[in-house]
Amino acid sequence: MLMNFETSVSPHIRAYDDAQRIMWWVLFSLLFPVMAATWFFGFKALLLVVFTTVVAVLAEAVFQRIVGKPITIRDGSAAVTGILLALVLPPTLPLWMAGIGAIAAIVLVKGLFGGLGFNIFNPALAARAILLASWPVAMTTWVAPLALDSVTTASPLFLAKMHQAVPDYLSLFMGSRAGSLGETSVLAILIGAGILYWKKIIDWPAPTAFIGSVALLTAILGQDPLFHVLSGGLLLGAFFMATDYVTAPVTTKGRFIFGLGCGVMTVMIRLYGGFPEGVNYSILIMNMLTPVIDTYVRPRLFGGVKKHG
């Protein structure tokens, strides 16, 4: 009757959600901004999304092959990066530029730091910063939504910076405005974010602190807070970038501080900086502070000495 059974350390049961399932839910939630982008900017927008996604996944496979690591494209993280990158690009960006961005995101920002879980910067946002520095004109050329021909126009935040008339709230909410693929339709972003909340994949601290601090600060500074919340990449950044597991803090308190820092810096850049939009750089700067936040913001130990009385 002596038999050998499987042995391992406890626990012997595991929760259903694993890393791959989480990534696939993130991919699913991103379909809504992608659909909105396709609706407003046409087939070329969808083509851009598909292209950056394919390049990102291929880049990951080739890179891992070259450095002799196991190929992990099935975990879905490279695809998430590819889609997120497309969502922060202008619809008219030449495909080859977008492709370079996808390769930079996967190889420079993620792979060279050790792959999934080890990168310091959000790959999509860091790649966007690289593209913006490399091709500033192409990266800031916006087209009007729902136009048959590519009619060049200005983004709402640029119009605001230049003290010109901006689109109404409803256009901003639905997405009928110029901008990057994924940042135009607030509705689509909220649907995607709602799915992630429902599946408990993202939590409230970072987005709440991010959006809340932008609203509060712009109101204090005499701006229209609703306009600032609805325009630019704020909601996309707050729900899909500031909640990135790898590059944001791990504790609830830390995530709140992270969101707060993002919000304050976004407003500073929007109102006083050289660029009309500050979401991209604010998140990248807070990415740098993540290790520090994680070091000093820790949960209270059960039965530990209370620091304040």
Add this chain to the structure above:
Amino acid sequence: MKTFPRGIHTGHKKESTQSLPIREAALPKRVVLPLQQNLGVPAEAIVKVGDVVAEGQKIADSAKFVSAPIHAPIAGKVIRIEKLLTAAGVLVMSIVIEAAEDVPAASPAGNRRSWKELDRDAIRKAVREAGIVGLGGATFPTHVKLSPPSEKKIDAVIINGCECEPYLTVDHRLMLEMPADVLAGAGAIARAVGAERIILGIENNKPDAIEALTAEVSKEGLSGVEIVSLKTKYPQGGEKMLIKAILGREVPSGGLPMDVGVVVHNVGTAVAIAEALELGKPLIERVVTVTGSGVREPKNLRVRIGTPFAEVIEQCGGLTEDAAKIIMGGPMTGTAVSSMEVPVVKATSSILVLAKKDVGDVTEGDCIRCGRCIKTCPVGLMPNYLANFAKLKNWERVEEYHVADCIECGCCAYICPARIFLVQYFKVAKRELQLRKAVC
């Protein structure tokens, strides 16, 4: 609803045995009794090969305080004393007894007496002599917990009826079937430690147990006994979590429940105490839940200590074709055993057999920093960082991040989407720190 912060919901998986009354298992032909069945100092054999022993006769003991004697679960002959495999996967000096008939009883069974006739010293002595240890699985010698130092004032005894581990139904059945013994044991514990209050903490997925005990309390007209319904959440039955949920007190880091005026005993331990005091019965059997997708007929069995797992499983219809993993204890903290020959010991609350489909293919990935381990850790640790430091053998950091406070409940590893064996790293790290302290 009273509870503690954080923790997890696992789904309790108790359906297959929670309504099955406890049945007596067949007497084993041969028992294996490891001499280390308690936390602390192992017992030493006081019989030798060839001796004939009576049922309930003491066969191993120790002069040390933090130890518990061991008794012969069956009448028979000592055939071997040697190192044998235990459920923990290590070889432990064990006494093997083969059943024999016509062995005279050790002492004639006395009449049932009430624990109320005994003073605190008599209670402690009787509990020690009966070899009782914590039956929730921790196996700390019970008489030690009944003897708090005089400077520690104990005001409350908590009887742990949470049974928060999935699959287990031992304590549930004991509360339903033996409520009088649970309360008698609780009363004796309270007398031994000089406490005024007795609180029974039970998870609200066992309303029938709450009802049975409430009825017993009012039938006996007991005062100072409270029954508290607690939220069903793992690890509600963790000592520190239980005290926090019921009394709002936090056992200080590195401290014991008695530091906040509490002692906690498991339901099964209370029953064993009652039987020892009132019937003079030593701990030679215990109730075991035999369950899981790998067992044909799950049961709650009263099993003699020392019975091989194989014999217990056989009485439950045997294993299914796809049985893949045998676990002693619950799925969250239990130990996977490699052989069915290992014996039931005092710590064996359950024999859980999982089929292949429930074991799954668990391959460790890289941490994606989702933070779920931190959100679920009932102690407030950062398991992801702790595991990283342990992997890097950065023991100073491991200590600074409070690995010593880890209760090894397994919440972090359960929830981890990267399937990292977090508890394993912490066990290794704790051991490493202990060894380093011993060297210094």
